Amino acid sequence: MAQRPLTAMIGPGGPPDCAAYGLAGGWRGARRALRDLTPDAVITEVTDSRLRGRGGAGFGTGQKWSFVPRQPARARRKYLVANADEMEPGTFKDRLLLEGNPMQLVEGMLIAGYAIQASEGVIFLRGEYHLAFDRLERAIAQARQTGWLGRDILGSGFDFDIHVHASAGRYICGEETALLTALEGYRAQPRSKPPFPQVGGLWGAPSMVNNVETLCNVPHILANGAAWFRDLAPGSPDGGTKLFGVSGRVRRPGAWELPMGVPLRQVVEDCAGGMRDGYRLRAFLPGGASTAFLDAASLDIALDYATVEKAGSRLGTGLAILLDDRACPVGMLRNLEHFFAQESCGWCTPCRDGLPWVERLLAAIEEGTGQPRDLDLLADHVRLIGPPGRTFCPHAPGAMAPLASGLDLFRDEFLDHLRQHGCPRRMAA
Ligand SMILES: Cc1cc2nc3c(=O)[nH]c(=O)nc-3n(C[C@H](O)[C@H](O)[C@H](O)COP(=O)(O)O)c2cc1C
Numbered sequence: 191m192a193q194r195p196l197t198a199m200i201g202p203g204g205p206p207d208c209a210a211y212g213l214a215g216g217w218r219g220a221r222r223a224l225r226d227l228t229p230d231a232v233i234t235e236v237t238d239s240r241l242r243g244r245g246g247a248g249f250g251t252g253q254k255w256s257f258v259p260r261q262p263a264r265a266r267r268k269y270l271v272a273n274a275d276e277m278e279p280g281t282f283k284d285r286l287l288l289e290g291n292p293m294q295l296v297e298g299m300l301i302a303g304y305a306i307q308a309s310e311g312v313i314f315l316r317g318e319y320h321l322a323f324d325r326l327e328r329a330i331a332q333a334r335q336t337g338w339l340g341r342d343i344l345g346s347g348f349d350f351d352i353h354v355h356a357s358a359g360r361y362i363c364g365e366e367t368a369l370l371t372a373l374e375g376y377r378a379q380p381r382s383k384p385p386f387p388q389v390g391g392l393w394g395a396p397s398m399v400n401n402v403e404t405l406c407n408v409p410h411i412l413a414n415g416a417a418w419f420r421d422l423a424p425g426s427p428d429g430g431t432k433l434f435g436v437s438g439r440v441r442r443p444g445a446w447e448l449p450m451g452v453p454l455r456q457v458v459e460d461c462a463g464g465m466r467d468g469y470r471l472r473a474f475l476p477g478g479a480s481t482a483f484l485d486a487a488s489l490d491i492a493l494d495y496a497t498v499e500k501a502g503s504r505l506g507t508g509l510a511i512l513l514d515d516r517a518c519p520v521g522m523l524r525n526l527e528h529f530f531a532q533e534s535c536g537w538c539t540p541c542r543d544g545l546p547w548v549e550r551l552l553a554a555i556e557e558g559t560g561q562p563r564d565l566d567l568l569a570d571h572v573r574l575i576g577p578p579g580r581t582f583c584p585h586a587p588g589a590m591a592p593l594a595s596g597l598d599l600f601r602d603e604f605l606d607h608l609r610q611h612g613c614p615r616r617m618a619a
């Protein structure tokens with residue numbers, strides 16, 4: 191049977207406490223890292239494992255850690271931040287890990303903190319995740335009591351503690367530089383780079399921001415070795431397992447831990463029970479709302495970073511949003527662009543003014559007051575706001591990904607809306 195290290199301890203009885211976590215194999219990774227390895231050796235192990243960040247961009251985790259200045263924790267203030275903001279529409283994977291096994295995140299942060307020699311860890315948590323907040327607080331308190339957090343952990347001379355910051359809640363808080371600005375107590379606004387957070391982050395100190403799922407993989411890599419982690423995904427260029435999921439008109443929407451490189455067909459048909467009766471899959475956003483549509487013919491491509499990119503999209507957070515043959519793609523795009531427009535932080539003109547304009551054009555087409563030239567205007571917006579990006583942060587280019595692909599894939603549907611002065615599906619209903 192395939193191994194599922196990330197979710198192995200998640201069960202119906204709630205999360206394991208500190209002792210149960212240890213009995214089930216927890217803390218082995220932290221013990222090996224702190225007792226047997228130097229911080230550099232931990233970074234090498236994680237680099238060799240081919241773990242890529244699970245927050246969306248898919249940057250190599252070990253490589254990212256290696257950019258942090260080398261001084262030991264006692265010589266220089268450094269921070270480790272777990273990004274638990276998770277507000278991307280269609281994405282709910284970190285919640286499973288936070289609620290199901292918060293101790294795994296604590297151990298992952300301890301090891302990551304040791305690797306970059308941070309003295310403090312912060313969990314930046316989506317404000318609505320109340321259950322996760324309570325469980326994290328309990329896990330951290332237990333880890334402190336048992337000596338896994340605090341001073342001189344395992345007699346290694348390394349001091350590390352963690353606290354939870356409940357976010358006031360904006361999508362942009364998930365962007366790593368906006369997250370750091372919010373932690374400093376200011377309005378969540380992205381910063382221009384350089385300096386990158388690895389060098390000048392929280393209060394100007396070197397800071398590492400990693401996604402929750404990324405950090406939860408780390409204890410298993412340290413406990414079992416880089417080769418074991420790579421072998422979890424045989425034949426894939428990326429190491430390990432991942433939480434893949436689907437939302438849309440499937441029988442059982444959800445997320446499941448599967449090896450990197452599985453095809454989406456396996457997630458949709460085997461895990462989610464297939465499409466509901468009377469619905470056919472038409473297209474999908476493979477990795478959340480800010481990725482480009484792929485049509486149903488791409489259902490069998492491997493879900494790894496390089497393959498999805500070659501197919502014209504991004505693996506993103508690995509949780510696909512499905513479009514079925516009975517839903518209106520124009521309405522779905524309007525919905526998505528409404529979200530992106532509302533969540534602009536307002537700093538750059540193309541994002542602040544351009545996204546609401548896109549939303550208005552889509553609304554007009556859907557409601558029957560659109561003009562044929564609106565399609566060209568939408569394409570102009572894609573060109574001006576989309577990649578390579580003319581804005582401080584990737585929010586605006588990300589918002590253009592579903593639109594650019596949607597204008598290509600669903601052109602006939604757009605034209606039908608214009609010809610019939612409204613949504614043909616709504617009029618037929
Ligand atoms: C608008 C926006 C929202 C984001 N939201 C999240 C989020 O909720 N969680 C997350 O881990 N990364 C999010 N990211 C990506 C982070 O900026 C960052 O790349 C990530 O946390 C790095 O972690 P990783 O290297 O472990 O993937 C977001 C990026 C953008 C542009």
Ligand code: SF4
Binds near residue numbers: 535537538
């Ligand atoms: S792209 Fe949008 S969200 Fe990002 S900094 Fe500019 S205005 Fe803010």
